[in-house]
Amino acid sequence: MKNSKSMKVSFVGVGRCGSNIAQYLYRQDEHDFDYVCINTDDALDRINNDLQTKLRIGRAIVSGNGCEGDAELGRLAAEADRGSIKLAVGDADVVIICAGMGGGTGGGATPVIAQLALNAGAKVIVLAVMPFEFEGERPLQARVAVGNLSSEASCIEFCNDKLIEVLGGQATMEDAYIALNDWIGKASARLISRLEMGEQLWQEQNDCPFISQWKS
Ligand SMILES: Nc1nc2c(ncn2[C@@H]2O[C@H](COP(=O)(O)OP(=O)(O)OP(=O)(O)O)[C@@H](O)[C@H]2O)c(=O)[nH]1
Ligand SMILES: [Mg+2]
Numbered sequence: 001m002k003n004s005k006s007m008k009v010s011f012v013g014v015g016r017c018g019s020n021i022a023q024y025l026y027r028q029d030e031h032d033f034d035y036v037c038i039n040t041d042d043a044l045d046r047i048n049n050d051l052q053t054k055l056r057i058g059r060a061i062v063s064g065n066g067c068e069g070d071a072e073l074g075r076l077a078a079e080a081d082r083g084s085i086k087l088a089v090g091d092a093d094v095v096i097i098c099a100g101m102g103g104g105t106g107g108g109a110t111p112v113i114a115q116l117a118l119n120a121g122a123k124v125i126v127l128a129v130m131p132f133e134f135e136g137e138r139p140l141q142a143r144v145a146v147g148n149l150s151s152e153a154s155c156i157e158f159c160n161d162k163l164i165e166v167l168g169g170q171a172t173m174e175d176a177y178i179a180l181n182d183w184i185g186k187a188s189a190r191l192i193s194r195l196e197m198g199e200q201l202w203q204e205q206n207d208c209p210f211i212s213q214w215k216s
Helices: 015-028 043-047 071-080 082-089 104-119 138-147 160-167 173-196
Strands: 009-014 033-039 053-056 094-100 123-130 154-159 211-215
Touching (some): 053 082, 071 082, 082 104, 104 138
Parallel strands (some): 094 123, 123 154
């Protein structure tokens, strides 16, 4: 059953990770969210070709080739397209932003997108996918990116490393990603129903084994 429509919710996937997750949830069709994906990479159109709203940002900065891990480029790309981002985020009551925070686009553009949504009067929840430890500099970059989020945005960190811990060594990367996608869908639905009932966001933080940090 879909969650109720008393709140208008935009689910915004940023960068490849966020867009993959938005696409997955859109296809599951279990939630009454407006789905948006925002990327700097032309591959977006090939992979996420049936989402409701697709926005490519920073064309003049990265020529549609992604940010190759450079969060400063992701930030500039979002700054350059503030107007289109505002339109894409629209007049939602709640904006859920989902991104791999170790990516250049995810880590750099997400704080800007969150701020634009806050300025538009939305409640903003960032679902931050944190990189695997084996990804070199990315875990550190992701921490910096989370630190760049406005203190007015809520943030839940989903930890890629915990996926492996919980699912065990036999699980493939695809299994792990699907498990996380499903949890992100469930967490989003719960968060929205809590907000609709005027309840605290964070009562069920121990329910999801992949969550490492909560900030309300
Ligand atoms: N769980 C999950 N994590 C992913 C997925 N894709 C990427 N990641 C994680 O997200 C991080 C960011 O990667 P991307 O999403 O490819 O980066 P991006 O935001 O597109 O940024 P650039 O490619 O640098 O412009 C990676 O370091 C991975 O940890 C996915 O489909 N599922
Ligand atoms: Mg990318």
